[in-house]
Amino acid sequence: MEFKSKDIISIRDFSKEDLLYILDISKKFEKDYDSNLLNGHILATLFFEPSTRTRLSFSSAMSRLGGKVIGFDNPASTSVSKGESLLDTIKIVEGYSDIIVMRHPIDGAARFAAETAKIPIINAGDGVNQHPTQTLLDLYTIQKSFGKLENLNIGFVGDLKYGRTVHSLAHALSHFKAKMYFISPPQLKMPKDDLEQLDKEKIKYTEGKDLSKVANKLDILYMTRIQKERFPDPIEYQKLKGCYRIDKTFLENTKKGLKVMHPLPRVDELCSSCDGTEKAIYFEQAHNGVTVRMALLSLLLKKIKNERT
Ligand code: NCD
Numbered sequence: 246m247e248f249k250s251k252d253i254i255s256i257r258d259f260s261k262e263d264l265l266y267i268l269d270i271s272k273k274f275e276k277d278y279d280s281n282l283l284n285g286h287i288l289a290t291l292f293f294e295p296s297t298r299t300r301l302s303f304s305s306a307m308s309r310l311g312g313k314v315i316g317f318d319n320p321a322s323t324s325v326s327k328g329e330s331l332l333d334t335i336k337i338v339e340g341y342s343d344i345i346v347m348r349h350p351i352d353g354a355a356r357f358a359a360e361t362a363k364i365p366i367i368n369a370g371d372g373v374n375q376h377p378t379q380t381l382l383d384l385y386t387i388q389k390s391f392g393k394l395e396n397l398n399i400g401f402v403g404d405l406k407y408g409r410t411v412h413s414l415a416h417a418l419s420h421f422k423a424k425m426y427f428i429s430p431p432q433l434k435m436p437k438d439d440l441e442q443l444d445k446e447k448i449k450y451t452e453g454k455d456l457s458k459v460a461n462k463l464d465i466l467y468m469t470r471i472q473k474e475r476f477p478d479p480i481e482y483q484k485l486k487g488c489y490r491i492d493k494t495f496l497e498n499t500k501k502g503l504k505v506m507h508p509l510p511r512v513d514e515l516c517s518s519c520d521g522t523e524k525a526i527y528f529e530q531a532h533n534g535v536t537v538r539m540a541l542l543s544l545l546l547k548k549i550k551n552e553r554t
Contacts (some may be wrong), residue, residue, distance in 0.1 A: 290316030
């Protein structure tokens, strides 16, 4: 894929080679980077939903490369609260910036924005659909920890229905022959569409609700938060919150090389007693977001020399 001026909307738009290429460039940025590379470029961050890591790591990445950042983190303080349409907001902001990172509560909003915008749009999460840049940093973290991406056993635990990070990562790992264990309450299972896609790719997976039954098979335990804000009925959330909770004692009884990941924020599914154990890599995972997003912004804004071809 030629990255310059591309939109980053869904992980399904990437081939295996595209993913590996971004990870390679990210590795280079981890070692060294030119702090003036994006001098003169402006990133707009349009966050119609709350965010800590995604927005701040994009801002940090842009700043580290000498670029500037504008944007909002609360649509209530913008003309959206006066009834301005997404289309109009995008039309205006594209005149103010060179690239847009957008998070929006509606599935498909990023694709819609990209169809309108003349500058690249990066999807920072659209409803329950996709979160492609989280997947890039997840893959980067996995590759760094295991020295490979192929043939890993990964357990996705928690809210697999509404968790967009899981939808994106499961698809990406299908390129690398992962064996997947989907562990959730019956009400929060992986969407049919995602499972059908895995069937097409001939990926082996199991579904269940009992983590302890599969924990010892896993290389990666990918914990997720129950997505409170996505539940149409708050009583349903009350019933399901707290359904998984792992702590240090639980981890002591898992296999030695297991790594625990989490896109964060965590609520009650991942106790702080796990922090600092050699199995916990979720803070490192979040920190990798800056490196990967530096690589991505550079690829989209500049023509980076591809030494692989
Ligand atoms: C995730 C998201 O927004 O989907 N957060 C993130 O970007 N790291 C996960 C979540 O909110 O649970």
